[in-house]
Amino acid sequence: MPVTILHAKPYPFEFDPATTALVVIDMQRDFIEPGGFGEVLGNDVRRLAAIVPTVARLLAACRGAGMTIVHTRESHRPDLADCPDAKRARGKPRLRIGDEGPMGRILVAGEPGNAILPAVAPIAGEIEIDKPGKGAFYATPLGDILRLRKIERLLFAGVTTEVCVQTTMREANDRGYDCLLVEDATESYFPEFKSATIEMIRAQGGIVGWTATCAEVEAALGPHTKGG
């Protein structure tokens, strides 16, 4: 296989773009814009918007290299049959999952607030996964789709670092994937949780995986990248 070497921590990450997917987690209005699920949980959502240009750059680099691209959305069925009572009650929010908010029903598939931001939205041919949990493998076809495409390694971006991104990386790690988190293409409502997550992923020789910056991914993919 043609090996691409990415300068990463704790040591170089070797991959073939043909068998590597970029997984962009939950870049949805519900988490990044006021009035969605993130804000009703009591978070200041403004810090998440800052990574949108970096996620767009990462998407461009991975698209240019012909990689498989996966986008996830945390979302529930309109009848909430896939939403555990425990999840709906957690935190006693002002508006709960399924309630009508300023961007439509909170965290419900198809509602305006559940959409991925236009700057990082899926394009034709990319895989979209609606997931009822924090991890993208739970109760979704993601594992089967990656297996059919013979994907062996995953690059991760999206929000939030310590919740849906980390949960999905741990699910993927246990399923045998080598995982790399793109540090500046992920964000948390809590800066200290983001930095702690990055540290814990790459500690102990990469117990969960690797980390690298978007520029390091771009540098590694450079020869493959079409049109910048």
Ligand code: TIU
């Ligand atoms: N609350 C929080 O930090 N995150 C979530 O509820 N979901 C995701 O991380 N996508």
